[in-house]
Amino acid sequence: MRTGIATVCLSGTLKEKMQACAIAGFDGIEIFEPDLVTSPLPPEDVRKMAADLGLTLDLYQPFRDFDSVSGDLLTANLRRAEAKFKLMARLGMDTILVCSNVATASIDSDDLRAEQLGQLAALAGDHGVKVAYEALAWGKYVSDYEHAHKLVEAVDHPNLGTCLDSFHILSRNWDTAPIEAFSPDKIFFVQVADAPKLSMDVLSWSRHYRVFPGEGQFDLAKFMGHVVRAGYSGPVSLEIFNDVFRQSDVERTAVDAMRSLIWLEEQSAKWLDAASDAGTGTGAAGTPAPGRRRYPMELATLPQVAEPAGYNFAEVRAADTQGLETVLGQLGFEFNGRHRTKDVQLWSMGHARVIINEAAPADGDGATGDASPAIAALGFDVASPVIAAARAQQLKAPAVPRKSQANEEVFQGFAAPDSTEIFLCQGTSDGTAAWTSEFGEGLENPTAGPTAVIDHVNLAQPWQHFDEAVLFYTSALALEPQPFAEVPSPTGLVRSQVMATGDRAVRLVLNLAPLNQQRKTYQEHIAFAVDDLVATARDCRARGLEFLQIPANYYEDLDARFGLAPDFLATLQELNLLYDRDADGEFLHFYTATVGSVFFEMVERCGAYDGYGAPNAPVRHAVQYDHLQHR
Numbered sequence: 043m044r045t046g047i048a049t050v051c052l053s054g055t056l057k058e059k060m061q062a063c064a065i066a067g068f069d070g071i072e073i074f075e076p077d078l079v080t081s082p083l084p085p086e087d088v089r090k091m092a093a094d095l096g097l098t099l100d101l102y103q104p105f106r107d108f109d110s111v112s113g114d115l116l117t118a119n120l121r122r123a124e125a126k127f128k129l130m131a132r133l134g135m136d137t138i139l140v141c142s143n144v145a146t147a148s149i150d151s152d153d154l155r156a157e158q159l160g161q162l163a164a165l166a167g168d169h170g171v172k173v174a175y176e177a178l179a180w181g182k183y184v185s186d187y188e189h190a191h192k193l194v195e196a197v198d199h200p201n202l203g204t205c206l207d208s209f210h211i212l213s214r215n216w217d218t219a220p221i222e223a224f225s226p227d228k229i230f231f232v233q234v235a236d237a238p239k240l241s242m243d244v245l246s247w248s249r250h251y252r253v254f255p256g257e258g259q260f261d262l263a264k265f266m267g268h269v270v271r272a273g274y275s276g277p278v279s280l281e282i283f284n285d286v287f288r289q290s291d292v293e294r295t296a297v298d299a300m301r302s303l304i305w306l307e308e309q310s311a312k313w314l315d316a317a318s319d320a321g322t323g324t325g326a327a328g329t330p331a332p333g334r335r336r337y338p339m340e341l342a343t344l345p346q347v348a349e350p351a352g353y354n355f356a357e358v359r360a361a362d363t364q365g366l367e368t369v370l371g372q373l374g375f376e377f378n379g380r381h382r383t384k385d386v387q388l389w390s391m392g393h394a395r396v397i398i399n400e401a402a403p404a405d406g407d408g409a410t411g412d413a414s415p416a417i418a419a420l421g422f423d424v425a426s427p428v429i430a431a432a433r434a435q436q437l438k439a440p441a442v443p444r445k446s447q448a449n450e451e452v453f454q455g456f457a458a459p460d461s462t463e464i465f466l467c468q469g470t471s472d473g474t475a476a477w478t479s480e481f482g483e484g485l486e487n488p489t490a491g492p493t494a495v496i497d498h499v500n501l502a503q504p505w506q507h508f509d510e511a512v513l514f515y516t517s518a519l520a521l522e523p524q525p526f527a528e529v530p531s532p533t534g535l536v537r538s539q540v541m542a543t544g545d546r547a548v549r550l551v552l553n554l555a556p557l558n559q560q561r562k563t564y565q566e567h568i569a570f571a572v573d574d575l576v577a578t579a580r581d582c583r584a585r586g587l588e589f590l591q592i593p594a595n596y597y598e599d600l601d602a603r604f605g606l607a608p609d610f611l612a613t614l615q616e617l618n619l620l621y622d623r624d625a626d627g628e629f630l631h632f633y634t635a636t637v638g639s640v641f642f643e644m645v646e647r648c649g650a651y652d653g654y655g656a657p658n659a660p661v662r663h664a665v666q667y668d669h670l671q672h673r
């Protein structure tokens with residue numbers, strides 16, 4: 043698959059954008075006209091720079107408001123087009139995107155449109171230019187890609203074809219199957235964009251909320267499957283208008299973009315395989331099984347991984363470990379000793395393992411950038427750490443070296459977008475971990491919570507890396523994004539995105555947290571699941587644990603909502619427990635006070651309850667905020 047990206051996706055000057063695209067590994071780019079117009083570089087220099095960087099210049103865009111106009115305007119539009127065709131010759135470009143008229147269309151006639159597009163195609167032919175006509179979802183008369191393609195067919199000129207843009211098609215819920223019937227010679231260009239499903243006018247949605255494939259909710263694998271089956275083999279190019287990407291670090295965004303295409307390529311091949319297995323297609327892409335037909339567009343595959351089987355460990359880093367040690371002990375964790383060569387401690391409760399890393403973080407490392415306790419790493423049980431690491435590497439995840447001595451288990455690791463280190467561990471069927479023997483005297487039999495596990499981990503995401511993180515965990519770790527929620531807090535709405543495995547053995551919650559202005563830290567937490575939360579809470583209290591104090595108003599509201607038995611309600615209040623219930627079951631949980639930027643949660647899931655006590659989250663945020671104010 044030939045990869046491309048429009049310069050409008052990125053921040054910086056045209057030169058910076060082009061360099062970042064080359065570094066990220068793109069084959070080619072679309073030049074967004076304002077990027078050229080505002081550039082000090084003469085077109086000839088842009089052409090040379092692209093050649094030097096190994097980038098093809100695939101599409102000049104956009105040419106607006108051409109069709110459906112009166113005669114005077116048509117003359118002016120053809121003159122404007124010819125100027126652009128001449129410019130493209132200097133750039134060494136041969137394809138221009140013409141989008142359906144939004145602003146100046148005044149005559150709604152397909153015959154007239156075909157006539158005018160025919161004149162444009164003839165002029166383009168004289169200049170050796172191909173015109174790719176794209177239906178904007180908000181085009182005045184042409185807003186449907188099939189309509190645009192009918193016009194292209196009616197004109198029937200070798201210099202006029204269709205540009206398919208997944209956003210304009212999927213935002214309007216148009217069926218993508220008819221693409222398969224398009225002649226591949228008439229598909230001149232393909233743009234891909236994902237988006238969250240929002241209800242707003244489609245222009246605002248398109249101009250501000252597009253995201254890279256895998257970061258939104260469109261079925262892009264199906265869209266691409268139909269494109270591939272049509273026989274298209276040109277560039278698949280990202281065109282993402284997004285307010286955040288346009289102001290983020292250009293090289294980093296370009297890598298995020300590239301990852302999205304690598305992932306989409308794989309997903310498209312999988313869609314084709316599944317569709318052909320289901321008998322709805324004629325073959326598969328990528329490396330086809332014997333006898334299966336190849337398509338003109340070859341789709342590369344990635345090392346295949348199943349979703350992780352569970353958390354192997356969570357690692358918290360702190361220069362001063364005292365506070366952490368105290369809380370873990372009070373929660374019922376056992377200290378299992380120090381590592382024989384590294385400055386780390388192991389604490390465990392049942393199968394929940396927490397490593398305390400005594401190495402102070404490098405300046406600017408981690409979510410906090412300071413030496414107070416912070417979640418530094420997560421270990422996941424995977425079937426094959428090597429295969430999973432190879433996949434992550436091919437998805438451009440930065441590898442993190444982990445020093446180890448002979449006879450020690452080597453973890454393959456890579457850095458998540460928020461710089462949390464992700465380690466791939468060899469899982470065992472009984473939930474134990476071989477590496478624990480590298481600590482102290484080895485594991486004593488835990489007395490507390492023998493069945494405890496890590497239930498979920500909640501990581502605060504810097505706002506500019508949130509979408510990137512969703513794609514990262516989706517593509518590299520095979521977690522599935524769940525519908526996101528928004529939780530009110532005193533410092534703003536907290537966007538909360540659960541990433542989980544199908545069996546919920548791994549639940550990772552990404553919070554787009556407003557930065558606390560006073561303490562300049564994000565709060566993150568690790569939650570442990572136990573069988574009997576009330577008994578656990580009593581034990582923790584007996585050991586002196588400082589609970590997050592829940593206001594009495596909360597319990598009054600709880601009673602109003604659920605009509606709980608008075609004894610039970612009194613127990614909840616006495617122990618600062620939070621409660622939730624839905625059609626699937628019940629949820630009890632409590633939080634500890636915060637140490638550095640980390641706190642802990644204990645949960646009990648009853649029945650098939652699958653949530654996180656979301657209705658209680660605003661209470662937690664408000665109490666934690668209050669605490670910080672008065673600390």
Ligand SMILES: O=C(O)c1ccc(O)c(O)c1
Nearest residue numbers: 104139141176207249281
């Ligand atoms: O928002 C726009 O105007 C616009 C322009 C060109 C495109 O290819 C597109 O998809 C949208």
Ligand SMILES: [Mg+2]
Nearest residue numbers: 176207233281
């Ligand atoms: Mg487009």
